[in-house]
Amino acid sequence: MTSPDDDFELKRALDALPRVIEPPEDLWPGVRSRLGPRRLVPWWRRPASLRIAALLVLLGIAAGALALQRRGAASWRIAGLEPGAGERRLEPGDSLHTLTGQQVLMEVGKIGRVSVGPLSRVRLLAASTTRQRLALDAGSIDVRVTAPPRVFVVETPSGTVVDQGCAYTLEVDSAREAFLHVTIGWVTFEQGRRESLVPAGFRVRSGGAGGVGTPLAEDASAALASQVGRFDAGRADALDSILAQARRKDAVTLWHLIARTEGAARERVVTRLATLVPPPPSVSRAELLRLDRLALRLWWLELPGTIPIYPDWVQTVWTWWLKLFG
Amino acid sequence: MTETVRLAQAGDEAAFERLYREHAGRVYALCLRMAGDAAHAKELVQDVFVRAWEKLDTFRGESAFASWLHRLAVNVVLMDRRLLARRAEEPLPDEEGSQGGARAAKEAPPELRMDLEAAIAALPAMMRQVLVLHDLEGYQHGEIAQLLGVVEGTSKSHLHHARRKLREALTR
Numbered sequence: 001m002t003s004p005d006d007d008f009e010l011k012r013a014l015d016a017l018p019r020v021i022e023p024p025e026d027l028w029p030g031v032r033s034r035l036g037p038r039r040l041v042p043w044w045r046r047p048a049s050l051r052i053a054a055l056l057v058l059l060g061i062a063a064g065a066l067a068l069q070r071r072g073a074a075s076w077r078i079a080g081l082e083p084g085a086g087e088r089r090l091e092p093g094d095s096l097h098t099l100t101g102q103q104v105l106m107e108v109g110k111i112g113r114v115s116v117g118p119l120s121r122v123r124l125l126a127a128s129t130t131r132q133r134l135a136l137d138a139g140s141i142d143v144r145v146t147a148p149p150r151v152f153v154v155e156t157p158s159g160t161v162v163d164q165g166c167a168y169t170l171e172v173d174s175a176r177e178a179f180l181h182v183t184i185g186w187v188t189f190e191q192g193r194r195e196s197l198v199p200a201g202f203r204v205r206s207g208g209a210g211g212v213g214t215p216l217a218e219d220a221s222a223a224l225a226s227q228v229g230r231f232d233a234g235r236a237d238a239l240d241s242i243l244a245q246a247r248r249k250d251a252v253t254l255w256h257l258i259a260r261t262e263g264a265a266r267e268r269v270v271t272r273l274a275t276l277v278p279p280p281p282s283v284s285r286a287e288l289l290r291l292d293r294l295a296l297r298l299w300w301l302e303l304p305g306t307i308p309i310y311p312d313w314v315q316t317v318w319t320w321w322l323k324l325f326g
Numbered sequence: 327m328t329e330t331v332r333l334a335q336a337g338d339e340a341a342f343e344r345l346y347r348e349h350a351g352r353v354y355a356l357c358l359r360m361a362g363d364a365a366h367a368k369e370l371v372q373d374v375f376v377r378a379w380e381k382l383d384t385f386r387g388e389s390a391f392a393s394w395l396h397r398l399a400v401n402v403v404l405m406d407r408r409l410l411a412r413r414a415e416e417p418l419p420d421e422e423g424s425q426g427g428a429r430a431a432k433e434a435p436p437e438l439r440m441d442l443e444a445a446i447a448a449l450p451a452m453m454r455q456v457l458v459l460h461d462l463e464g465y466q467h468g469e470i471a472q473l474l475g476v477v478e479g480t481s482k483s484h485l486h487h488a489r490r491k492l493r494e495a496l497t498r
Contacts (some may be wrong), residue, residue, distance in 0.1 A: 010493055013442050014461045020351035021358060027368055028346055030374045035339060 025108055074112075074127050075213045076117065077107040095123040098139065106154065108132050112145030117171075125155065134180075140171040144184075158207035159191035177207030180256070186307055199305050202252060214256045217249050217305075228253060231260075238264055243272045251303040259291055277302050331391050335382045342382075344376055349392060353399045359458045360403045362434045370406060386449040400459070402424035404473055445495035456481050461489075490498065 021171055049240035075089040078096070090096060090106060096116060098104050104116040109132065113259075116122055120139020126132065135155040144167040145152045154165035161168070166185025172178050185248045186199040198204050202215040208233035216225055224245045228237040239261065247255055254273040261269055270288050279288065279299045287295035302304050333341035357370040378398055385394050386472060390409060424478040455474065459482075465473075467481045474481065 007489070010489060010496070011461070013496070017442065017462065019355055019462070021355040022351045023354045023368060023371060024364065025368075027354075027371050027375075028343060029381075030372045031346060032339065032343070033344070037337070037380050057498065120384045181378065 016025070034063065057297050058290060064197070074109075076124060077126060079093065079105045079107065089128075089129060090124045092124050092127050095121065096185065097121050106284070111147040114144075115142040118193065134256065136172050138172050139255060140169060142169050143167060156206065159212045162188045162190060168198075175207065177205060180204050180206070196256060197252075197300070197306075199252060199307060201305050205229070205232075214260065215252055217253070220250060220253070224250065224253075234319070236261075236265065239268070243268060246276065248276045249304060252305060255296075255303055256301060258288065273299075277304070327392065329389070331382075331385065334379075335385070342375075342379060345378075345391070345395075350375075352392065353395065356396065356399050356458070356463070357403055358453055359443075359446060359462065360400075361406075362449070362451070362454055364468055370399075370403055371408065374402045377402055397464075400463075400473060402456070407455070441496060443494070445492050448495070449488050449491055453484045453491070455483040457488040457492075460485050 019296040026130075033198070072102060075091045077101035078088045080088055081135045083289070093213045096104065096106075097117050098120045099117055101118050103118065106114045106116065109127070110116055111132065114122075114134065118173040120141065122139075122141065123135040123137065123235075124133075125135055130151060132147075132152045133155065134153070137157065137322040141154070143163070145163050146165060147163065149164040149197040150162050154161040154170060156161075156170065156172050156178040158172075161170055161180055164186050166182055168180060168185050168187055170178060170180050178189075180187065181203040182197060182198045182200050184200050186197060189196045189204055189206055189212050191206060194212045196204050196206075196212050196215050198215045201218055203218055204213050206212045210312075214228050216228055224242065227238040227245065231242060239257070242253070242257070246283070250262045251273060253275070254269055258266060258273070266289060270285065274285075277299075279285075279295075280302060283295040285297050288299065330341045331343050345351045353374050354367060354371050357374065358364060361367045361370055364483075378395055381398065383389065398470070427443055436470040446457065449457065454473070456470055459470050459473070460467065467478045470481045
């Protein structure tokens with residue numbers, strides 16, 4: 001048997017032993033003579049600093065790819081020129097004229113394409129991830145764009161066509177009047193403070209004394225189209241005929257007339273439209289008559305062929321997303 | 327991770343020499359006590375640093391370099407012990423009075439002039455290694471059992487006998 005004192009003494013003696021004893025001679029030459037060349041170390045086993053460097057390189061590549069992508073959005077690639085012409089790009093400030101029978105296809109960054117019809121003249125005003133702006137001076141274009149609202153815009157001599165995510169054809173004639181026909185989604189046609197919301201299946205004319213016209217269903221009768229044209233030209237007496245001829249499918253036309261009439265005329269428009277498409281219960285007649293923005297938008301949603309109007313914050317968020325990641 | 331280690335990992339021999347100068351004393355003390363033989367300890371020190379040079383890329387800086395090197399040294403010493411035993415085609419010298427203890431006593435180096443150091447060197451190999459690892463290097467019995475390839479009970483038993491022998495040697 002051992003006493004605790006013996007254990008304690010032994011432990012104390014062991015603890016007192018030096019943990020470092022220098023070798024009696026220099027052993028380094030012997031070590032050095034046996035050192036071979038260091039093997040190449042796989043990158044994933046290298047020190048953290050090298051891994052950080054590798055990460056930075058990857059980030060650089062990603063940034064470069066992003067820059068290239070953004071550069072791609074800064075000009076439009078032109079296709080459909082004569083065979084062998086090679087690739088051509090349309091930069092901001094450039095213009096393009098097409099000849100008789102010539103059709104030119106342009107790629108709008110990564111958001112869509114524009115087909116330029118024969119005898120047309122277009123100018124590229126701006127090209128960036130969040131802003132693509134074209135001017136159509138004459139001729140016609142066919143547009144198909146998938147982008148956040150208001151990213152793709154076309155200027156015409158008689159107003160601005162603002163894409164809200166859609167496909168449409170736009171034509172400017174020799175009198176500098178513009179004709180818009182929307183086939184997918186919806187578009188706004190703006191001139192000054194006057195604006196028309198044109199959903200798919202509707203068309204609108206702009207130019208002349210009335211500015212941006214009132215949208216018409218593509219299958220609207222010629223008689224209705226004629227009366228709407230007269231109304232847009234300032235002939236208020238055309239309203240009676242319009243109200244009488246309007247069908248449920250023409251509700252969008254009447255909805256626009258609410259803001260384009262006043263007083264008793266506005267009341268008659270609201271009454272007629274309400275018989276074709278009743279407003280939502282949450283919307284009062286008084287709100288509609290005083291052109292309450294929210295009330296009008298809520299009624300818009302009830303009309304046949306319409307789709308929701310994006311709140312402004314949706315566009316803000318979408319645009320920032322494009323700026324950061326687009 | 328220090329800059330010296332990074333340089334050595336990149337193949338800088340001068341940096342590795344600095345590491346050698348810094349840690350050789352600690353490694354030699356371990357090898358000397360584990361082997362109980364000064365000449366053999368010197369060989370082991372060289373083996374440890376050559377192995378460290380070869381294995382430097384596996385050091386990722388999660389622990390101190392000294393700890394990494396110490397564990398490497400323990401492995402090198404124990405591997406050497408197994409190789410020696412295999413070459414001699416003899417069982418590992420884990421019993422009292424085996425030749426490991428006898429050799430250690432016979433070739434006790436000048437550094438082991440102190441009674442306690444001499445008594446440690448005179449212990450049978452397995453007892454000496456368990457004692458050094460447990461009482462001097464702070465290893466637990468579970469770790470020692472794993473390193474030596476024995477069960478924990480054997481490690482405890484060797485430690486018990488080693489301490490008893492040391493006490494006897496010191497009271498003589």
